[in-house]
Amino acid sequence: MKEKMATSLTRKRPGRPKSAAPAPPAGERRTRAEQRAATVKQILDISEDLFAQLGYFGVTIKDVADRMGIHAALIHYYFDGKQSLFDAVFERRVEYAVTVRTAGLDAYEAEAGDHPTVEGALRAYYDGAFDVYINGDEGWRNFGRIFSQVNNAPGYGAEKMDTYFDPLVLRLIRILQKALPDALPEDLFWCFQFTSGAYSLILSRTGRIDRLSDNLCASDDFAAVRERFVTFMAAGLEAVYRSHLKG
Structure with missing residues (x-):
């Protein structure tokens, strides 16, 4: 029937x-x-x-x-209601997103061995993720906005990040700890939080940077973001690390 x-x-x-x-x-x-x-x-x-x-x-x-x-x-x-539909939309692409990041970390750990760097680790985690949005269709860019919502949504989304991304994040933290053995663990977690927040804002494509820059920058220019993102974040993380060494 x-x-x-x-x-x-x-x-x-x-x-x-x-x-x-x-x-x-x-x-x-x-x-x-x-x-x-x-x-x-x-x-x-x-x-x-x-x-x-x-x-x-x-x-x-x-x-x-x-x-x-x-x-x-x-x-x-x-679909058994809106939550079921939303879950299906999210899960349709998230497994590939996880696969891309896993492959990036696998390749980097094999290459770096016992001598990783902060920039190398962050690049392994984020560069492939940006490539998905650079090379993908509009559906992937829509997924990016949904990812951003989920990453900032306690109650209906945060548990999805726990399920799909926490193992990858903890793996990244371990690589960063190997790169900076004297770093405070809380510094590494806070710095990851800062990178994750910036990444979510970028995926939101709000258009604000377009207006602020009088169109010098475009919020959907993921190639421009990829070129700058890790360099900026790695420098910030290392600055936090050095500040605590001095203290």
Whole structure:
């Protein structure tokens, strides 16, 4: 019965957006599995765009359904409420983001061995992450805004960071501790917090830096950010380290 309901609710309606999945070539019919996959992808794509623009609390299931030109019941057929939908949007891309950072740290530890540097460690953690947004499509940039929301959202998002990123962050801290054996552990954690906050602001793409700089800088210019980010953060971390050595 659910399959029958899903089929009836996905029939073509006026006002369907251009982002809708394309119809198969004449003479070809998609299987039910293919239809289901296409529908779920469209729901996730549109939800991702809306969550990126309006945030978790600014979007309803009805908003997604209206954008798609379908009945909200179809979305409830696939997802058990808004939290389930948001989780699916986030989880669709986060595993790749984790994979990229893991690969960066793996390669750097193999190369640096027992002699890592602060800049090398931070570059291993952040450079590949920026590359995802430089080389990815608008969907990835939407995910960046959602990542930023989650990273700053106690209550509905912070536990996702605990699950997906805490093991990577602790690994980064261990590499930094190896690079600066005399550093206070709390300094390393605070400095990571500063880098994480700056990274989240960058992914938000608020447009503020565009206005402040009279368009000398663009908030979606991830290549320009990548060129400067780690150099700035590494210098700050090392300055904190030196200040406590003197004290």
